[in-house]
Amino acid sequence: xxxxxxxxxxxxxxxxxxxxNCTYTDSSSTYLxxxxxxxxxxxxxxxxxxxxxxxxxxxxxxxxxxxxxxHLSLRIADTQTGDSAIYFCAExxxxxxxxIFGAGTRLAVHP
Amino acid sequence: xxxxxQTPKFQVLKTGQSMTLQCAQxxxxxxxxxxxxxxxxxxxxxxxSVGAGITDQGEVPNGYNVSRSTTEDFPLxxxxxxxxxxxxxxxxxxxxxxxxxxxGSGTRLTVV
Numbered sequence: 748x749x750x751x752x753x754x755x756x757x758x759x760x761x762x763x764x765x766x767x768n769c770t771y772t773d774s775s776s777t778y779l780x781x782x783x784x785x786x787x788x789x790x791x792x793x794x795x796x797x798x799x800x801x802x803x804x805x806x807x808x809x810x811x812x813x814x815x816x817x818h819l820s821l822r823i824a825d826t827q828t829g830d831s832a833i834y835f836c837a838e839x840x841x842x843x844x845x846x847i848f849g850a851g852t853r854l855a856v857h858p
Numbered sequence: 859x860x861x862x863x864q865t866p867k868f869q870v871l872k873t874g875q876s877m878t879l880q881c882a883q884x885x886x887x888x889x890x891x892x893x894x895x896x897x898x899x900x901x902x903x904x905x906x907s908v909g910a911g912i913t914d915q916g917e918v919p920n921g922y923n924v925s926r927s928t929t930e931d932f933p934l935x936x937x938x939x940x941x942x943x944x945x946x947x948x949x950x951x952x953x954x955x956x957x958x959x960x961x962g963s964g965t966r967l968t969v970v
Contacts, residue, residue, distance in 0.1 A: 751900075788963065788964075790961040791961075835900060848893075848902075
């Protein structure tokens with residue numbers, strides 16, 4: 748089956764690192780994605796990782812993938828107030844060209 | 859380059875009315891999808907298309923129809939609106955996996 752799970756809420760202090768976790772079920776997912784949604788807006792692609800990679804770094808963002816446990820994480824270094832948003836993890840079940848999303852993690856950044 | 863355009867941005871319907879949510883993309887993307895977003899439930903896939911003339915059902919297709927007569931357009935039809943269809947609807951398109959999907963800005967639908 749296809750299911751993606753995330754914790755719903757994370758609160759961090761400005762300047763700290765944030766780690767958002769996600770578990771997925773479909774081992775055929777070729778790509779896994781992280782999207783960001785700011786209030787009242789659509790979804791913005793943050794980054795993605797190919798299933799044969801363990802880690803991907805893109806400026807302040809680091810994605811870790813554990814295929815054995817079907818666990819994906821997004822680390823945001825030096826978290827800023829502008830990072831406050833909902834972050835969605837998504838899997839792409841192999842060959843179907845569609846995305847299945849988790850419920851989203853609301854990140855709150857406080858001074 | 860407009861990306862993915864959704865119209866209208868807001869809509870109020872009465873129970874039983876029908877309407878079409880429009881979605882158009884100008885990126886020559888093959889893949890298009892419709893999602894609904896409800897609080898605490900993330901985005902759920904309604905219908906998707908892998909090319910003109912080809913559509914398939916997603917997780918929550920009941921009460922919705924789609925068609926894909928051109929590469930650019932992927933309208934979503936509500937046949938007989940129900941209060942349970944009150945939601946924010948997003949259309950998205952993609953050309954290649956490594957770029958993910960590009961999302962429209964959404965249509966906020968209220969059914970009373």
